[in-house]
Amino acid sequence: MKKILEKRETGVFLILLLLCLGLSLYSPSFLSYTNIKNVLVNSVPVGIMAAGMTIVLITAGIDVSVASQMMFSATWLAIFSQNSSMANPVTVLILALVLGAITGAINGFLIAAFSIPPIIITLGTASIYRGIILVYTNGRWIMNIPKWFTALGKTYYNIPLPIIYAIIIFLITAWILRHTYFGRSVYAVGGNENAARYVGVNIKKTIFLTYFYSGLLCGFAGFVLDAILGNCQPSGSNGWEMNAIAAAVIGGTNILGGSGSVIGTVIGVAMMGVIENGLVVAHIPTYWQKLVYGLIIIATVTFDVLRRNYADSKKQMIEIDQEA
Amino acid sequence: MEKLRKRFTLHEMVLAGAFLLIFLIGACSNENFLSIRNILSLFQQMSEMGIMAMGLTIVIITGGMDLSAGTTMGLCAVTSGLCLTKGLGVVPSLIISLGVAVLCGVMNAVLVAIIRIPPMIATLGTQMFFLGVALVLSKGNSISGIPESFYFLGQAKIFGMPLQMLLLFGLAVFLIIMLKNTVTGQHIYALGNNMKAALFSGIRTTHVLFYSYIMCSVMCCIAGNIQVSRVATARADMGSAFLMTCISAVVLGGTSINGGNGGIVGTVVGIMIFAMIGNIMNLVGISSFWQQLATGSILVLVVVFNRMIEMQKYKVKSRKV
Amino acid sequence: MAGKVFLQMENISMTFPGIKALNNVRLDVREGEVHALMGENGAGKSTLIKILSGVQKPDVGSKILVDEKEVEFAGVSDSIKHGINAIHQDLSLFPNLSVAENIYLGRSKNGKVDWKECTKIAEEAIEVLGITMNVQEQLSNLSIAKQQLVAIARAISFKSRLLIMDEPTATLSFSEVRMLYSIIEKLKKQNIAILFISHKLDEVFEVSDRVTVLKDGEYVGCKDIKELDENSLVQMMVGRSVAYKALNDVSYAGDKILEVKNLSKRGNFKDISFALHKGEILALTGLVGAGRSETVKALFGLNPPDSGEIYLNGEKIDIKNVSQAIRNKIAFIPEDRHEEGLILEMSMKDNITLPILKRILTPFRFINRKEVDKLTENYVEKLSIRPSQIDKLARNFSGGNQQKIAVAKWLITKPDILIIDEPTHGVDIASKTEIHKLLKKLAKEGMAIIMVSSEWQEVFALSDRVLVMRHGRIVHEDDTATGNQELMMEKAILGGN
Structure with a gap:
């Protein structure tokens, strides 16, 4: 019990509950099924990307290309589903994962093989992936995604499919982080890279797999996005990478590496969805969002860094004889 | 050849080669490319980005990074846009806008130099924050109705040359001299090479970092105001698209993302290359989306290339041992 | 068994x-x-x-x-x-x-x-x-x-x-x-x-x-x-013989230049008091982690103490940062030349003149390049740094010459007090002797030197007086020439009585 209370996730969860409570008192429509469903469904693509981002951040890396990777996948899927006779739910899903695997593998290779700051590489590849789809589509929207495709994003028996997808992804990611050698290596690399080397963790392989997995999830997020929206705007979802980062950081993932959890990120995603919805409900313009998220990121990072600096300075102290 | 090798580094020669190559492609592909009008408009277009990239160069030489440069520009643009449309004069508006830039720089510097957050992370946070503030100030809209008295900055010509072009070169000369010939400049390089040794040499590292980040923000502010004046509107996301191209130009220009070396001349050449690519694409009628693709590819290629050379150097050295 | x-x-x-x-x-x-x-x-x-x-x-x-x-x-x-x-x-x-x-x-x-x-x-x-x-x-x-x-x-x-x-x-x-x-x-x-x-x-x-x-x-x-x-x-x-002969017997008859009283910092050092005279080499020795480097860094403004007083030429001074230390004519040559002493990717001349750039400006406040070259050449000759190419990157010099560049970098500030941390760590035997001779010469010219060293041989050969530190405190002080060397070692290693 004490352990649960100590976790940052718990605090964030409590704040989330309070927020929900306040909003439902302010406006009864907040608690309506439709509203909650909308909040959750709209958060799914970012949520899926945030799951991958969590793993990346735990290794002390970052991936600012996730939104571009997602749109890369979404655009090709939309085109494929409209034009190919082979298009069906299975092939589309496979293509989504393949596309995500390609973009993720490119990121992972460049970062792991050359040890270049990940933010620089992913900034570059973000612009490449986005550039490719923009050049191909000339920036035009792709409308009228086939019915069978959008059916995959609908609600059945009051259960929205996208939410199911998100839950599956969260469970898989949490399982990987908790129960696989790779998952534990992620924590090891982020916690103490040198020590990880001493216990035989293959650092480069771990880092490659991290970005590969993040790419895979982005590919899948593109699939979900198409299914939900029914159209695809190649230049869309700009800046969503920041939302994914913010969700993970709000949920307690340390941007300096070493700690974080999927459950925390889920809470973070929900929190962001609620804030967004709350602003609408409270008639506060949505542009306040970015300011709030920016402040939250700055504040949590500052806190983490100060804590680390304090621990470091304590470590360097020596024991002094009390009497001369 | 030998003489050339001695005088210039490999990177400088490659850069000059790339510049000439693109220049030739431009000259061959379209007869308008070499026209005075086109060249002047080329400079007009590249000034804003060039000024921002020069600011970034300083921060990157210190071993830092300012990912908030683009949104700083947007924030400053919105600020002066607001001031101007609220009836404030040109000079007070500019001063307030510069004041906001200094605040942005101070905020970045506090996070980086005092709290010691890795610069990329710190400025990633402020990037979002500044954008948020700009959006709130502008209520998410673009601000139009900029008074004509402000147009001089981005539209005036002196002896037929665009004012912002002169501003670009003026600032470039100032920064080149600052980096090469002043104590501050020398300290900036020292810091980027080895923060600890710099501290041990009596360099006030915190001061230098504050100077660098504030300088970068001020340059972004200048770029933002030029754009407001040129397009007669101000928007919060004005500079966001610039960031990538600017970082690419800095890196292409020979400044290492790890800090410690590089300079303004390389950055200006780098920006010129990107501007020419864009210009040629416009003239030939290739969609501007290719530019985005090209910018990203160049950034990745240059960073990987530099890194490979570095790894090669390191290998050779360790083999000698 | x-x-x-x-x-x-x-x-x-x-x-x-x-x-x-x-x-x-x-x-x-x-x-x-x-x-x-x-x-x-x-x-x-x-x-x-x-x-x-x-x-x-x-x-x-x-x-x-x-x-x-x-x-x-x-x-x-x-x-x-x-x-x-x-x-x-x-x-x-x-x-x-x-x-x-x-x-x-x-x-x-x-x-x-x-x-x-x-x-x-x-x-x-x-x-x-x-x-x-x-x-x-x-x-x-x-x-x-x-x-x-x-x-x-x-x-x-x-x-x-x-x-x-x-x-x-x-x-x-x-x-x-x-x-x-x-x-x-x-x-x-x-x-x-x-x-x-x-x-x-x-x-x-x-x-x-x-x-x-x-x-x-x-x-x-x-x-x-x-x-x-x-x-x-x-x-x-x-080593086999415990007694060493000093290079030459210099007495520290000079005036008292620095006095430290009850300097303390939590988790670093406690109640540090000593005096330093012109022309004297004072060795600060003890085991690693005894607080020696922490103490000298405090004198150089890198590790400001919590309490205690520092007197320079009888006047109480504050040293809160490196610039203040330099202004008070204190110089510090750190142990780790690669990480702390030199900027390897900069040229020898830029390294040597880095601490004094502010003193050699042209009327427009630009760096006086000619002066930079002249000063550097001056010290290259004085310390016989080889090769003598002043534009060469510091990285490309040998360990001994790098140490000389580090020394030159601080001599150029014309310090009254020179603090040097492990002067010959990672240096070959030939350069070792040269550096020892140089330190002796500087002391003879009136410079006061504090030398942190873990090498007994170096301590006994070079210093006039020894302070032994253990667990953040000074546990022993002695004249090198007349003192009991075995006792000093024992104090450092065993501590106490």
Whole structure:
């Protein structure tokens, strides 16, 4: 019990509950099924990307290309589903994962093989992936995604499919982080890279797999996005990478590496969805969002860094004889 | 050849080669490319980005990074846009806008130099924050109705040359001299090479970092105001698209993302290359989306290339041992 | 008592650029014994451990035998396979993970983690140590001593037969050290051998069965602890003859230039008081971690003290940052030239003139390049730095010349007080002598010098007076020429009475 209370996730969860409570008192429509469903469904693509981002951040890396990777996948899927006779739910899903695997593998290779700051590489590849789809589509929207495709994003028996997808992804990611050698290596690399080397963790392989997995999830997020929206705007979802980062950081993932959890990120995603919805409900313009998220990121990072600096300075102290 | 090798580094020669190559492609592909009008408009277009990239160069030489440069520009643009449309004069508006830039720089510097957050992370946070503030100030809209008295900055010509072009070169000369010939400049390089040794040499590292980040923000502010004046509107996301191209130009220009070396001349050449690519694409009628693709590819290629050379150097050295 | 030989190392040599870190060193460890490895700083202990744990590969011709069979350690996993586990001084643990996982990490079955097995292995390992600990606790919540136990538990969980402990007691309190001793006893009974690296004589006599001593990368000897007493062990470590002759006998008749009174900083040093005279070389010695570097860094504004007073020429001064120290004509040459002293990617002239750029400006406040060149050439000649190309990058000079550049960089500020931390660390013999001569010359010209050094030879040969530090305090002060050298060493190593 004490352990649960100590976790940052718990605090964030409590704040989330309070927020929900306040909003439902302010406006009864907040608690309506439709509203909650909308909040959750709209958060799914970012949520899926945030799951991958969590793993990346735990290794002390970052991936600012996730939104571009997602749109890369979404655009090709939309085109494929409209034009190919082979298009069906299975092939589309496979293509989504393949596309995500390609973009993720490119990121992972460049970062792991050359040890270049990940933010620089992913900034570059973000612009490449986005550039490719923009050049191909000339920036035009792709409308009228086939019915069978959008059916995959609908609600059945009051259960929205996208939410199911998100839950599956969260469970898989949490399982990987908790129960696989790779998952534990992620924590090891982020916690103490040198020590990880001493216990035989293959650092480069771990880092490659991290970005590969993040790419895979982005590919899948593109699939979900198409299914939900029914159209695809190649230049869309700009800046969503920041939302994914913010969700993970709000949920307690340390941007300096070493700690974080999927459950925390889920809470973070929900929190962001609620804030967004709350602003609408409270008639506060949505542009306040970015300011709030920016402040939250700055504040949590500052806190983490100060804590680390304090621990470091304590470590360097020596024991002094009390009497001369 | 030998003489050339001695005088210039490999990177400088490659850069000059790339510049000439693109220049030739431009000259061959379209007869308008070499026209005075086109060249002047080329400079007009590249000034804003060039000024921002020069600011970034300083921060990157210190071993830092300012990912908030683009949104700083947007924030400053919105600020002066607001001031101007609220009836404030040109000079007070500019001063307030510069004041906001200094605040942005101070905020970045506090996070980086005092709290010691890795610069990329710190400025990633402020990037979002500044954008948020700009959006709130502008209520998410673009601000139009900029008074004509402000147009001089981005539209005036002196002896037929665009004012912002002169501003670009003026600032470039100032920064080149600052980096090469002043104590501050020398300290900036020292810091980027080895923060600890710099501290041990009596360099006030915190001061230098504050100077660098504030300088970068001020340059972004200048770029933002030029754009407001040129397009007669101000928007919060004005500079966001610039960031990538600017970082690419800095890196292409020979400044290492790890800090410690590089300079303004390389950055200006780098920006010129990107501007020419864009210009040629416009003239030939290739969609501007290719530019985005090209910018990203160049950034990745240059960073990987530099890194490979570095790894090669390191290998050779360790083999000698 | 004496089990059969588990490990033999023969003809171990290790060459680094410009330096032979180990030269034909040998070591043998028997099953179930505690074998102490001793020597001064730079004697080659840590290199030997790195070879033994598979982090570094020795020169060709070196031989390692486990159970009398020759083996080769290509990586860390190889040495673990042979039952050799090292506990590094920094412990190499993961603060963000649980105790159990810290012990378990590195094992997996088909890429999966078996948490039940993880807990089981961890609890077993903890049990072997005979202690109780909640293995689900996050490591960063534990004290350093407990973290060390985790590191030991981790090592023995790999069915270790030889445990290397690098300065295990450096950060432990008295009672924690007791606990560590009892654990070592338990491990011995299970026939696990322990290679114990330590500076502390009392400790070595308490726990070890045999001692191997290294000096300057050479094997000095291996003796049964019963054959030794403290004096004879110190002699083995320091060298055959304990008495050294000073280079020349300078008396520090100069005026008092610096006086420090009751300087204290929490976790760094306490009640530091001493005086420094013009023309004097004052040695500050003691073991690593005694607070010497912390103290001199305080005098240079890098580590401002909590309390205490500093008087310069009789006037009370404040030194809160480096610029203030420089203004007060204090210079500091750090130990680690690569990390702290020089900016390797900058030219020699830029390095040398970096601290005084503000003093050589043209009327427009630009750097006076001509003056930069002139000053640099001046010092190149004065210190005979070779090669004399002032535009050459600092990286491309030899270790000795790099040290000279570092010295020049600070002489150029014309200091009254020069602080130098381990002046000849990592420098070849020829440059060593040159640097010693230079320091003597500077002192003769009236400069006051504080020299931090762990090398007794250097201390006795160079200094006029010695301050011995231990655990953050000055425990002894003596004249080098007239003082009792053995007593000084004893004070540093043994402390107390």
